Amino acid sequence: MMRSILPKGVSVVFLSVLMLPLFGQKGIEDGSKYGHDVDSVNCRKNMSLYKTYYDQDNYQMALSFWRLAFYECPSSSNNLHLHGIKMYKSLYAETSDRTYVDSMNMVYDARIKYFGEEGKYEGQRGIDLWRLGQDGDKEFLQASYAALSKSVAIDGKGADANTMVVLMGVTQKLYDLRVMDNSQEENIIVNYGRLMDILDTRIEAVRRPGDIEAKKNIDMIFRAGGVVDCDGLISYFTPKIKESPTDVALLKKVLGLLQNTGCNDSELFYTSAENLYKIEKSSMAAYHLAEMNFNKGDNDKAEYYYNEAVTLES
16 A cells, blocks of 8 residues: 655645644743744734734724734733723723723733732723713722722822822712712811822922822812811811821811811811921911910910010011
8 A cells, every 4th residue: 555645845834834833832821921933923913913903093903913912922012901901992982882991991900910010000090990980970980999099009108199189089079979978078088188198298208290289189179179077177187186296297288278168266276276386486376376265265375375476576
């Protein structure tokens, strides 16, 4: 019986085709950027093809190749994730199909898995969801709040300034939509206090324009909200003043908030003013303390501070 023999050139190609799957390995399987052998070639090919359509703003075609690259070699490029997020956001804007937002979140999860920096990317996710929910979509806003809160909790004193501003805005927006009820006014105060503490600490060390602007915007959102009353402020800040009675930044912040909210006659206002006066004496501060003591009926202290005011003025 005669055996059929393939021509030498054909047999080499045939064997090569058989061996490629055997020696190929995807990046997602071995942890490499592109995979190996045939899978490395496929990854690079799909990345090149999706990028061609992506640059033409043809996102539907781009995604057909992007998905292949994403599922086979997800750690190949940070831009792979960035472009995927952009395409899914754009398609949601065109169609209002919420599955595109689910896909966007899936990409964010993968981005954190393969590139770390969880605080940074949760912040970016939160800002994207906030933008999607600006028409009052409670689901997107709640998801945004969760991501932004997580970002600030992870990064702490290194939290992104813009992330903190948006977190304050989302907090207020959720309250306005009654997602946060009246019992959760404290949540607004807590977030305000936490974010301002971070920024005050950073600004005291280095006066970065971004931090200064963020502090200004957070303060503006807080004051414009108009949901915080004297009881809420006093309840929140009294223990803080007791804990840090010589913290000048805190004392000035509390005095400003209480004054703007019409809480000048509170014991907390008086205590804060007196503590600040001990650190930064001035004729005007002494005069105000004299007036407060006079109104309280404490004539001895009123006389003391009137004399202080005269002495400091001369």
